[in-house]
Amino acid sequence: MNAEMRQKLGLQHDEVHGRQLEELLTIGSKIFYQTHFYPLIKMQNSVREIYLVFKGVTGASVPVLLNVEVKKTANATEIVCGGMEISNRNRYEKELLEAKKVAENTLNENAELTKAKNALVAHQKKLESQYRKVKLLKEQQQEVFKLIAHDLQEPLRKSIFSSNYILTKGKGLTKAVVEQLHKIISFNSKMSDMLLTLLHFKELDQFKLNYTTLNLTEVIKDALRTSPLQNNAQLEIIYPNNNLQFKGDKRLMTRLFEELLKNSWSDRNTVNQKLTVEISAIEITKNTFLELSDQYLYDKFIKITYSDNGVGVRNKFSEIIHKSVQFNSSNIGLAYSKQIVEKHFGVISADATKEEGVCYIITLPVDKPSIKT
Structure with a gap:
């Protein structure tokens, strides 16, 4: 056992030399040593991150995270332990658990905060519902625009075609009738172009x-x-x-x-x-x-x-x-x-x-x- 560990336990070199490892453990760690720690060493020849608590002369405990390797030679078997004190880690974990417990108790005991939380959840659900409705309406509006543009294009094309047919095949048309037919063609062409532009305008959002x-x-x-x-x-x-x-x-x-x-x-x-x-x-x-x-x-x-x-x-x-x-x-x-x-x-x-x-x-x-x- 190195000097730093002996110092933490309050032991001298002579007090440690020749003693069994389990003699330096707390009662709980002794049980763990006998039922888990030592059998693992025997089976695997190595152990990683085993938690043991050593007891000092003054009664203070030293929690340690151990890694163990077994080295065998022709004449002897040596068990080498390397450890890290984790007392600070335990303290931090306890503080975090205490803080979590305090927060949970505060939340449970504060009726107003619970009420506000429930109201927020209800509001979020309402927003989700409204968002879905707006999205659906937008999609439906897009489809309506396409439907209007496409369905109106066909009668406009037929009107233009019919007017052109009358102009080319009709006989004895007066000047006034010809002018009106040209106006019909012009108006329908403009309407067709306007519908197409309107459709493009609406599609540009996406x-x-x-x-x-x-x-x-x-x-x-x-x-x-x-x-x-x-x-x-x-x-x-x-x-x-x-x-x-x-x-x-x-x-x-x-x-x-x-x-x-x-x-x-x-x-x-x-x-x-x-x-x-x-x-x-x-x-x-x-x-x-x-x-x-x-x-x-x-x-x-x-x-x-x-x-x-x-x-x-x-x-x-x-x-x-x-x-x-x-x-x-x-x-x-x-x-x-x-x-x-x-x-x-x-x-x-x-x-x-x-x-x-x-x-x-x-x-x-x-x-x-x-x-x-």
């Missing part, structure tokens, strides 16, 4: 952006190719050739310019020989924090300027961009455009002058934002 590297010029060209305005002699588009690139969802960015072009065409100024749309872009550095005051983090953005020579103020563009959206055929496309830009953590603003056209300023992050969308 849309997961697929970020890729985009070339602004190519995005504009794609938007023009998919637009009914392609090869329109009354439309002139001037777009940048500086190959500016940024990260974004190609599908949505194409739709953004489709909607802007569509809106420019619907609000073209008949006084002008052509609808002229001019698009330019530069790379800028600006603060990414818009809503938080006194917070600054500067990053690269692409600033896109889109302007046309349309009627300007007729649709109150600034109100549509900055204020709450009122859905109607004249601004659903702009509302959708605004949502696309904000989905990319960008900003869109508008300025219009009567009879001189509208100008949109769109700023988009060059790189994919670290925030999930």
